[in-house]
Amino acid sequence: MEKTWDTDIFIDDNTLNVYITRLRKKLRELNAPVSIEAVRGEGYQLRAQS
16 A cells, blocks of 8 residues: 555555445446456456446
8 A cells, every 4th residue: 555655654454445345336326337356465456347
């Protein structure tokens, strides 16, 4: 997360999980043709749905 936020402020892992969950919910509500997937050891990726 340090690379993403470029700051020394501590951001709890749970905070990120909460925001990812909220973003996924919004994408579903909008019937967006994309999804957010967790990539173990790397982070998250936005994937187009077919």
